[in-house]
Amino acid sequence: MTVSDAMLDEWKLIWHHKFYSFALIIPIIFTLYFGFIYSHEKIEHVPIRYLDEDRSQISQQIIQAFAASESFQVVGAAYSEQELLDDVAYGRVSMALIIPPDLSETIKEGKQGKFLAVVDGSNLSIANVALTNASIIAKTFSVGISMKRVEAKGLADSSVESIRYGYRLLFNPGMSYLYFVPLGVLGVLLQNAALTAIALWMVREKTIGRWKSYFRYWRTPWKVFYARSFPYFLIIMLAVVCTTGILKNVFHIPFIGDVSLLFLLSATFIASVMGVASLVALFIDKLARVLQMVMLTSLPSFVLSGYSFPHMFMPDWVAALSKLLPVSHFLHGLTEIAIKGNGWDQIAADMASLAAIFLVTALASMTVFSIQGRKQMMGQTASERGK
Numbered sequence: 001m002t003v004s005d006a007m008l009d010e011w012k013l014i015w016h017h018k019f020y021s022f023a024l025i026i027p028i029i030f031t032l033y034f035g036f037i038y039s040h041e042k043i044e045h046v047p048i049r050y051l052d053e054d055r056s057q058i059s060q061q062i063i064q065a066f067a068a069s070e071s072f073q074v075v076g077a078a079y080s081e082q083e084l085l086d087d088v089a090y091g092r093v094s095m096a097l098i099i100p101p102d103l104s105e106t107i108k109e110g111k112q113g114k115f116l117a118v119v120d121g122s123n124l125s126i127a128n129v130a131l132t133n134a135s136i137i138a139k140t141f142s143v144g145i146s147m148k149r150v151e152a153k154g155l156a157d158s159s160v161e162s163i164r165y166g167y168r169l170l171f172n173p174g175m176s177y178l179y180f181v182p183l184g185v186l187g188v189l190l191q192n193a194a195l196t197a198i199a200l201w202m203v204r205e206k207t208i209g210r211w212k213s214y215f216r217y218w219r220t221p222w223k224v225f226y227a228r229s230f231p232y233f234l235i236i237m238l239a240v241v242c243t244t245g246i247l248k249n250v251f252h253i254p255f256i257g258d259v260s261l262l263f264l265l266s267a268t269f270i271a272s273v274m275g276v277a278s279l280v281a282l283f284i285d286k287l288a289r290v291l292q293m294v295m296l297t298s299l300p301s302f303v304l305s306g307y308s309f310p311h312m313f314m315p316d317w318v319a320a321l322s323k324l325l326p327v328s329h330f331l332h333g334l335t336e337i338a339i340k341g342n343g344w345d346q347i348a349a350d351m352a353s354l355a356a357i358f359l360v361t362a363l364a365s366m367t368v369f370s371i372q373g374r375k376q377m378m379g380q381t382a383s384e385r386g387k
Contacts, residue, residue: 045073050097056104071133121172138165197232198277199290218373221366257337268354269330275361307331
C-alpha cells in the first residue's frame with residue numbers, strides 16, 4: 001500500500017464515520033456559542049438599590065454617579081436597611097447602598113464621610129465587578145470634593161479622602177473560590193452521572209439485542225423506565241450525600257440551608273436529567289455516541305447555566321435557551337439553599353422548572369417507546385400470521 005492509498009483510505013473512513021463533524025464542525029459551533037455568550041464583553045448594569053438617610057445634595061450626587069455608570073443600574077430606593085438586606089438575600093438586587101444621615105455634615109466639617117455597600121458574594125463574577133466599580137466611583141467623587149476644598153479654602157493637605165466607602169460581603173465574606181467553584185462542578189458531575197447511567201443502560205440493551213424484548217410493555221412503558229432507572233437514581237442520590245458531606249466536613253463549605261430542601265432539589269434535578277437522557281438515548285444506537293454526548297454537553301452546560309457568567313449579562317435568546325437546561329435551575333437553587341440559606345420561596349420556581357422538564361421528557365420518552373413498541377409487536381404479529 002502506498003502513502004497515497006493509505007491517505008485516501010483514511011479520508012474514506014473519516015467520511016464514513018462522520019468524524020469530520022466532531023473534528024471540524026463541533027469546534028466551529030462551540031466558537032460561535034461561546035462568542036455569543038460573552039458578546040456583551042463585560043458585566044454591566046448590575047442591579048442596585050439604595051437607602052438615602054442623609055437626603056442631601058451630596059448623597060443625591062453619589063446616587064447619580066452610580067446611576068450614570070454603565071456598570072450599575074439603580075432600580076429604586078428602599079425605606080429601611082432590612083428591606084435592602086432582604087433584596088440582596090433574595091436576589092432582587094446584587095448590591096445595596098446605605099448612605100448614613102450624617103454624611104454631608106461630616107464632609108462639610110472637613111472630615112472623612114463614609115457610606116456602605118452591601119454586596120451579594122454568592123456569585124464572584126458580579127461581586128468583583130460591583131466592588132471594583134463602586135471603589136472607582138467613590139474615589140472619583142472623593143477627589144472632586146477634595147479639589148473643591150483646596151480651591152475654596154486653600155487647604156494644603158488634600159491627601160485624606162473626603163469620602164470612603166466600606167463594603168459588606170454577604171454569603172461569601174472572604175470571596176473564596178472554594179465556596180463558589182466546587183458547587184458548580186458538583187452540578188455538572190451529577191448531570192454527567194445521570195446522563196451516562198441512563199443513556200448507557202438503554203444503548204447497552206440495544207447493543208446486546210435485548211431492547212426489543214421490552215417492547216411487549218409498550219402499553220405500560222413506565223414499568224420499563226421505572227424498573228431500570230430507579231437503581232441508578234438511588235446510586236446518584238447516594239453520590240449527592242457523599243459529595244455534599246465531603247464539601248461540608250472536609251473542605252468546610254457551608255451548607256446553611258434546610259438539608260431536606262437540598263435533597264429534594266437534587267432528587268428533582270436528577271430525575272429531570274434522567275428524563276432528558278432517556279429521550280435522547282432512544283435515538284442513539286452506539287456507546288461511543290453516548291460518551292460524545294456527555295463530553296460535548298459538560299462545558300457548554302456549565303457556562304450556559306448562568307453560574308459562572310450570569311444570565312442577566314447574556315443575550316436574551318441565549319438566556320432563554322439556558323432555561324431549558326436542568327443544571328441551570330439546579331445550580332441556582334443549590335446556591336440559594338447551601339450558601340444563602342434561603343427557603344422554599346426562593347427555589348419554588350427552580351423546582352417547578354425541573355419538574356416540568358422531567359414530566360415533558362419522561363412523557364415524550366414513553367410515548368416514543370410506545371410507538372416503537374407497538375410497531376414492533378404489530379410487525380411480529382403480522383409475521384407470525386404470514387407463517
